[in-house]
Amino acid sequence: MSFLTKYVxxxxxxxxxxxxxxxxxxxxxxxGLMAAAMRWQLAWPWSDxxxxxxxxxEAEGGQISPEYYTMLLTMHGTVMVFxxxxxxxxxxxxxxxxxxxxxxDDMAFPRLxxxxxxxxxxxxxxxxxxFASPGFGPAAGWTSYPPLAVFEEAAPGSGLxxxxxxxxxxxxxxSSMMGSINYITTIVQMxxxxxxxxxxxMTIWAMLVTAILQAFALPVLTAAVLMQIADRLLGTCFxxxxxxxxxxxxxxxxxxxALLWQHLFWFYSHPAVYIMLLPAMGMASDILSSMSRKPLxxxxxxxxxxxxxxxxxxxxxxxxxxxxxxxxxxxxxxxLTTILIALPSGIKTFNWLATLWGGRLQLTTGMLxxxxxxxxFVIGGLSGVLMAVAPVTIFIHDTYYIVxxxxxxxxxxxxxxxxxxxxxxxxxxxGRMMSETLGKIHFFTTFVLINCVFFPMHFLGAxxxxxxxxxxxxxxxxxxxxxxxxxxxxxxxxxxxxxVFFIVNFFGSMIFGRRAGNNPWNANTxxxxxxxxxxxxxxxxxxxxxxGPYEYSVPGRTQDFWMQTDPEDADGHIAH
Amino acid sequence: MHRFWAVLFSLVPVxxxxxxxxxxxxxxSIGGFSLAGLWxxxxxxxxxxxxxxxxxxxHIICGVVLGITTSVLAYVIWRYADHAGRxxxxxxxVTHHALLEWIWTVIPGAILVFLGFYQLxxxxxxxxxxxxxxxxxxxxxxxxxxxxxxxxxxWEVYYPGPDGRLGTSDDLRIENDLTxxxxxxxxxxxxxxxxxxxxxxxxxxxKQDVVPGMTQLVWFQVDKPGTYEILCMELCxxxxxxxxARMKAVAEPLDGIANGSSTEPSSTATPVADEEVKD
Numbered sequence: 001m002s003f004l005t006k007y008v009x010x011x012x013x014x015x016x017x018x019x020x021x022x023x024x025x026x027x028x029x030x031x032g033l034m035a036a037a038m039r040w041q042l043a044w045p046w047s048d049x050x051x052x053x054x055x056x057x058e059a060e061g062g063q064i065s066p067e068y069y070t071m072l073l074t075m076h077g078t079v080m081v082f083x084x085x086x087x088x089x090x091x092x093x094x095x096x097x098x099x100x101x102x103x104x105d106d107m108a109f110p111r112l113x114x115x116x117x118x119x120x121x122x123x124x125x126x127x128x129x130x131f132a133s134p135g136f137g138p139a140a141g142w143t144s145y146p147p148l149a150v151f152e153e154a155a156p157g158s159g160l161x162x163x164x165x166x167x168x169x170x171x172x173x174x175s176s177m178m179g180s181i182n183y184i185t186t187i188v189q190m191x192x193x194x195x196x197x198x199x200x201x202m203t204i205w206a207m208l209v210t211a212i213l214q215a216f217a218l219p220v221l222t223a224a225v226l227m228q229i230a231d232r233l234l235g236t237c238f239x240x241x242x243x244x245x246x247x248x249x250x251x252x253x254x255x256x257x258a259l260l261w262q263h264l265f266w267f268y269s270h271p272a273v274y275i276m277l278l279p280a281m282g283m284a285s286d287i288l289s290s291m292s293r294k295p296l297x298x299x300x301x302x303x304x305x306x307x308x309x310x311x312x313x314x315x316x317x318x319x320x321x322x323x324x325x326x327x328x329x330x331x332x333x334x335x336l337t338t339i340l341i342a343l344p345s346g347i348k349t350f351n352w353l354a355t356l357w358g359g360r361l362q363l364t365t366g367m368l369x370x371x372x373x374x375x376x377f378v379i380g381g382l383s384g385v386l387m388a389v390a391p392v393t394i395f396i397h398d399t400y401y402i403v404x405x406x407x408x409x410x411x412x413x414x415x416x417x418x419x420x421x422x423x424x425x426x427x428x429x430x431g432r433m434m435s436e437t438l439g440k441i442h443f444f445t446t447f448v449l450i451n452c453v454f455f456p457m458h459f460l461g462a463x464x465x466x467x468x469x470x471x472x473x474x475x476x477x478x479x480x481x482x483x484x485x486x487x488x489x490x491x492x493x494x495x496x497x498x499x500v501f502f503i504v505n506f507f508g509s510m511i512f513g514r515r516a517g518n519n520p521w522n523a524n525t526x527x528x529x530x531x532x533x534x535x536x537x538x539x540x541x542x543x544x545x546x547x548g549p550y551e552y553s554v555p556g557r558t559q560d561f562w563m564q565t566d567p568e569d570a571d572g573h574i575a576h
Numbered sequence: 577m578h579r580f581w582a583v584l585f586s587l588v589p590v591x592x593x594x595x596x597x598x599x600x601x602x603x604x605s606i607g608g609f610s611l612a613g614l615w616x617x618x619x620x621x622x623x624x625x626x627x628x629x630x631x632x633x634x635h636i637i638c639g640v641v642l643g644i645t646t647s648v649l650a651y652v653i654w655r656y657a658d659h660a661g662r663x664x665x666x667x668x669x670v671t672h673h674a675l676l677e678w679i680w681t682v683i684p685g686a687i688l689v690f691l692g693f694y695q696l697x698x699x700x701x702x703x704x705x706x707x708x709x710x711x712x713x714x715x716x717x718x719x720x721x722x723x724x725x726x727x728x729x730x731w732e733v734y735y736p737g738p739d740g741r742l743g744t745s746d747d748l749r750i751e752n753d754l755t756x757x758x759x760x761x762x763x764x765x766x767x768x769x770x771x772x773x774x775x776x777x778x779x780x781x782x783k784q785d786v787v788p789g790m791t792q793l794v795w796f797q798v799d800k801p802g803t804y805e806i807l808c809m810e811l812c813x814x815x816x817x818x819x820x821a822r823m824k825a826v827a828e829p830l831d832g833i834a835n836g837s838s839t840e841p842s843s844t845a846t847p848v849a850d851e852e853v854k855d
Contacts (some may be wrong), residue, residue: 011798020748027819051703065814066814066815066817066818067814069814070811070813070814109686126747139813140811143809145772146771146811147770147771147772147788148771148772148811148812148813151770151771154728154770154771154813155813155814157668167610234807241787241788241789241790242789243788243789244769244770244788244789245727245769245770246728246770246771247770249729254789257789258772258787258788258789258790259787259790259820264726270593291669292656292667293658293671294667294668294669295669295670295671296671296679297670297671297672297673298671298672298673299671299672300672301672301677301681322773323783323784323785324785324787325785325786325790325792326788328699328700328703328704329704331703332696332699332700335692335695335699339688339689339691339692340688342684342686342688343681343685343688346680346684347677347680347681347684349645350645350677350680351657351677353645353648353649353652354670354673354676356652356656356657357648358651358654358656358667358668358670359652359656359667359668360656360657360658360662360665360666360667361652361656361658362658363577363578363653363657363658368581371585371649371653374645374649375585375588375646375649378602378641378642378645378646378654379588379592379642382638382641382642383638385634385637385688385691386634386638389625389630389634389691389694389695390699391624391627391630391695391698391699391702392622392627392630392631392634392695392703394703394781394782395624395626395627395631395778395781395783396631397774397783397809398774398776398809398810399809400667420615444584447584448584451588451591455591455592455595458596458755459595459599459614459615462614462615462616462631463613463614463615463616463617463778464597464617464776464778464779465816466776466807466808466809468811468814468816468817469816469817470817471817471818472817472820475805475820476803476805477617477778477779477807480613515678550671552667553667553668553669554667554669554764555669560666560667
């Protein structure tokens with residue numbers, strides 16, 4: 001096998017998973033740097049950016065222009081959602097873990113799997129081209145609300161860039177679609193003998209529900225994106241209302257409805273919030289149980305919670321539109337469903353805490369990140385209850401309170417689990433251990449700085465500070481908040497900087513890390529049966545599964561773990 | 577080392593709730609920065625005092641849940657972390673506990689359902705039940721006193737002209753300046769002419785996205801005379817951040833063009849030409 005077929009055009013799910021992982025991490029850095037640039041502008045509006053300014057913004061004399069700021073906030077959101085969080089969870093960890101954890105030799109459709117990764121590259125290309133296209137790039141927010149996103153005249157410079165943005169999104173959608181079909185088929189069809197549904201680890205349950213969400217919600221977004229492309233290029237008017245004026249000249253056509261896009265967009269993008277959260281919850285459950293040497297508390301309620309989050313996730317999209325002009329009665333109905341979806345998330349949190357209670361917590365870096373996730377998810381989840389209350393949303397909609405909320409869930413929540421999972425499964429991926437010392441320094445600094453960046457945003461939001469503003473200093477209401485903005489910016493720069501600990505650890509450990517055995521954490525699930533790293537085909541001998549994934553510290557056994565494939569029963573007899 | 581992590585995690589409830597209380601109380605300062613005025617700004621709109629009440633109520637409920645859950649998290653690290661001192665203590669083999677699980681399903685569920693129904697009236701008061709008034713013994717909905725149209729990047733305000741009706745050719749237009757009476761309900765018609773905008777007055781807790789092709793109403797009452805900022809709170813292009821208007825709340829009778837029967841428009845107002853009539 002040549003280098004090219006082994007590491008580049010590989011149909012091995014593990015290689016594809018690691019490809020997804022590394023490209024997502026690179027985009028994570030790009031998205032983070034964009035956020036840092038936005039923070040520069042917010043703390044010191046219209047001041048010359050050091051070093052980069054004269055190179056990037058020569059025409060503006062080294063400042064970030066408001067057009068460029070709008071492009072940055074659009075691209076930061078797009079990159080983080082579509083190129084980082086979704087592909088790193090489903091693409092990287094879904095790919096790497098699903099076949100290993102269910103005892104399969106690969107995905108059901110290995111070539112389709114490879115294609116799902118390579119369909120990300122046209123998307124990468126489209127996004128990079130839209131950066132480089134004339135003008136300032138797409139500038140309608142990651143939500144791409146029409147008519148702003150449709151009228152080229154409304155956002156100068158967004159012409160070709162916005163079309164490229166939409167095209168890129170179509171490719172991301174195709175990639176996710178191929179992945180989700182593969183995941184569903186693999187989980188349903190390729191489980192090892194004895195691996196019943198209620199012996200599946202939570203990671204797999206979460207990946208299954210995530211894949212179902214993607215399979216059923218994504219076509220709607222893809223259709224909506226194509227409709228928006230048609231509005232821009234073919235002269236259709238799906239989202240263009242009658243009699244709209246841009247710059248005082250009448251737009252031809254009409255008869256469409258701008259709110260239609262919001263319904264279609266959020267019909268996908270709210271389930272997408274759970275696509276960005278459920279796999280993290282699943283991986284957290286597995287790490288927490290194995291690292292506290294204790295069974296996962298309430299396994300079945302955990303499964304039912306994930307299923308009900310998946311189901312309810314389809315009927316809550318309207319809470320993004322409480323003040324959009326949607327009929328208020330519909331808003332009231334969405335408010336009730338949204339309030340209900342808080343319940344299964346709450347149950348999961350309580351069950352995690354009960355899992356930890358009475359355990360023997362192994363405070364590895366992966367475990368610390370998981371516990372950090374619980375703390376941050378509690379904050380982000382509870383502020384979500386606040387915005388489920390529709391009348392309160394009248395005040396906090398599109399303020400920094402919302403920014404604080406979704407960064408607590410997606411950055412404090414999902415990203416901490418992603419990083420924790422890298423520390424946890426790195427030995428399986430690369431056959432070596434990561435440095436615990438560097439890892440703990442990384443956890444401490446990241447955890448503290450995330451809170452320094454995002455906690456103060458609650459107070460900005462409580463003042464009604466609008467998001468997506470390039471500058472607040474000229475307003476009467478908010479000029480006094482500028483010291484907080486400066487504090488957040490210093491913290492954000494530091495947060496980006498301390499990721500050096502992770503980068504050094506990630507790449508350094510590939511060469512200098514201690515060699516890992518098959519099962520460095522003494523965990524139960526099937527991936528730890530395989531060698532580290534597993535060969536193409538994963539397992540050297542056929543597996544049989546005898547029990548659930550969480551039999552830790554079973555009384556009467558000498559070992560505090562009991563692997564799913566261990567044929568020995570509680571009395572020491574070998575099963576036949 | 578596990579003690580260190582326990583203390584770090586205990587900072588989540590301590591600082592999380594502590595900073596919240598400091599901000600609400602509005603006293604003290606951190607590094608010379610005053611904490612006063614970090615919570616909800618003053619609210620001059622009696623229709624939305626209930627919104628502030630809900631804001632505080634949900635924060636208190638969530639604060640209690642935050643305090644309990646994150647304190648438990650810090651405690652389990654302190655108590656149950658593996659270290660040299662507890663080599664002989666095995667982890668407990670507990671897979672579930674039906675009573676506990678029922679408790680933490682039913683109680684939060686009940687609180688959430690309560691919140692869901694408790695807020696409905698506030699929602700209806702602000703988005704569904706337009707204020708009424710009694711004229712000659714008949715109760716009828718209050719008519720909009722002005723039309724506010726969002727466009728890149730400002731707000732156009734239309735007042736009824738001498739005929740006293742909105743949407744006719746004698747309407748008067750003024751840019752970024754709205755005058756409303758204090759002490760009685762005000763209804764405004766809000767629209768957008770190009771892209772989405774959002775008509776927002778943080779000081780009154782008013783917010784309504786305006787959508788091209790749609791006509792909507794907002795209502796409020798200003799009990800305190802003064803000047804308020806009308807902001808745009810839906811991304812509308814590069815100039816979004818600077819899209820603002822001024823709203824003056826003054827005692828009646830209103831001066832100038834805001835007084836519907838005025839025949840002497842102020843110098844900044846221009847009569848609407850026929851082809852620009854909004855309907």
